Amino acid sequence: MLQQLSLIGKDERGGITRLAASDADKEARDLVIQWMKEEALIIHIDRIGNIIAVRDGIENSKPVMTGSHIDTVVSGGMYDGCYGVLAGLEVIKTLNEFNIKTRYPIALAVFTNEEGIRYTPDMMGSLVFSGGLKAEKAMKSIGVDGSILENELKRIGYMGDLQVGALIPSSYVELHIEQGPILEIKGLNIGVVENLQGISWKEIILTGESNHAGTTPLIYRKDAGLAAAKIINYLSDLCSSVGGSQVATCGKVIFEPNVINVVPGKVKMTIDLRNSSEEGLKHAENLLHSFLEQLAEYESIDIKINQLVRLQPVQFDGTMTQIIERVNNRLGLTYLKMTSGAGHDAQMLARICPTAMIFVPSKGGISHNPNEYTSTQDIENGANVLLNTILELSNKI
Numbered sequence: 382m383l384q385q386l387s388l389i390g391k392d393e394r395g396g397i398t399r400l401a402a403s404d405a406d407k408e409a410r411d412l413v414i415q416w417m418k419e420e421a422l423i424i425h426i427d428r429i430g431n432i433i434a435v436r437d438g439i440e441n442s443k444p445v446m447t448g449s450h451i452d453t454v455v456s457g458g459m460y461d462g463c464y465g466v467l468a469g470l471e472v473i474k475t476l477n478e479f480n481i482k483t484r485y486p487i488a489l490a491v492f493t494n495e496e497g498i499r500y501t502p503d504m505m506g507s508l509v510f511s512g513g514l515k516a517e518k519a520m521k522s523i524g525v526d527g528s529i530l531e532n533e534l535k536r537i538g539y540m541g542d543l544q545v546g547a548l549i550p551s552s553y554v555e556l557h558i559e560q561g562p563i564l565e566i567k568g569l570n571i572g573v574v575e576n577l578q579g580i581s582w583k584e585i586i587l588t589g590e591s592n593h594a595g596t597t598p599l600i601y602r603k604d605a606g607l608a609a610a611k612i613i614n615y616l617s618d619l620c621s622s623v624g625g626s627q628v629a630t631c632g633k634v635i636f637e638p639n640v641i642n643v644v645p646g647k648v649k650m651t652i653d654l655r656n657s658s659e660e661g662l663k664h665a666e667n668l669l670h671s672f673l674e675q676l677a678e679y680e681s682i683d684i685k686i687n688q689l690v691r692l693q694p695v696q697f698d699g700t701m702t703q704i705i706e707r708v709n710n711r712l713g714l715t716y717l718k719m720t721s722g723a724g725h726d727a728q729m730l731a732r733i734c735p736t737a738m739i740f741v742p743s744k745g746g747i748s749h750n751p752n753e754y755t756s757t758q759d760i761e762n763g764a765n766v767l768l769n770t771i772l773e774l775s776n777k778i
């Protein structure tokens with residue numbers, strides 16, 4: 382199923398580009414729903430396009446939920462998100478195959494726009510699902526391509542009628558690739574994720590003055606491009622001053638007019654700050670803001686900051702992580718209790734129910750990259766831990 386799903390949205394770099402509410406996203410959604418229907422799941426679509434497929438339990442009560450996302454970054458890998466959705470489906474297939482009834486229902490979720498590449502914020506669908514963002518507000522999100530999410534969801538036929546809050550899970554467990562190098566370096570099978578970093582996404586707009594690259598002496602320039610370069614160069618110093626798990630990334634820079642013989646008059650760039658401590662993340666934001674103030678002064682340019690996303694670090698539920706640890710021991714799998722550097726839908730579900738995550742190793746720690754890879758054995762290990770965790774959660778007295 383992973384291989385088949387990975388063919389949808391294949392791009393010229395050999396990666397997968399399946400942005401939220403795009404045609405490729407629709408095609409992938411349609412395929413996953415077809416597989417869900419083959420398992421006789423009851424399909425619900427909510428206002429923001431989240432797909433929630435339910436397998437009845439003996440008791441009609443709050444479901445144990447698992448799932449993830451199937452939208453990708455640009456030129457992403459085939460496991461990020463999709464592995465958690467399809468392993469959840471595999472768990473349900475296995476229960477059906479062995480005709481195992483669980484006490485509580487099981488729900489499999491595919492959350493809309495986890496990556497936040499086309500529309501911000503990221504983890505949008507799960508944020509709406511957990512009541513952190515009104516669906517009506519999220520719909521109005523304007524994409525980097527100028528599209529409006531509401532129109533795109535309607536166009537692909539995924540603006541459903543399930544009201545937010547109508548289906549609240551008793552607990553949520555998400556299986557995901559680690560997307561980092563730690564499990565592989567330590568030679569361990571499973572990550573038991575206890576917490577997740579805080580995220581701060583900013584768009585920085587620098588406005589200087591376009592000018593002739595040959596006739597304008599340096600002292601007369603208002604060079605937005607030079608200022609942007611100084612910001613990117615500063616990020617490593619910022620991280621060492623903050624310390625801890627602080628990371629900072631400039632992933633996107635757009636020069637205007639972006640031609641060889643014109644001093645750039647305007648630059649739009651993004652900064653992604655992460656830290657597992659809220660205090661550390663605030664410190665990083667303060668350092669960046671004061672650097673930008675001084676830089677604007679020194680380079681006599683205008684600098685505007687748009688806060689795109691701001692999510693605090695999240696602590697997952699101890700009883701849930703203990704269940705996952707017990708399952709690992711029972712299956713004879715080695716594990717590490719760890720922090721997630723990446724954002725995940727689980728950080729939103731943690732707002733409304735006991736939540737935890739299971740990681741499997743990423744080869745070379747590579748992710749958000751066509752070379753993202755996890756071995757079949759690791760894929761199987763993770764799915765077995767998910768199966769046993771869900772069995773325990775959906776039958777617990």
Ligand code: HGY
Pocket residue numbers: 495496497503504722723724725
């Ligand atoms: O940005 C993230 O951490 C996730 O991949 N959306």
Ligand code: MN
Pocket residue numbers: 450461462495557724725
């Ligand atoms: Mn993901």
Ligand code: MN
Pocket residue numbers: 454461496749
């Ligand atoms: Mn991702």
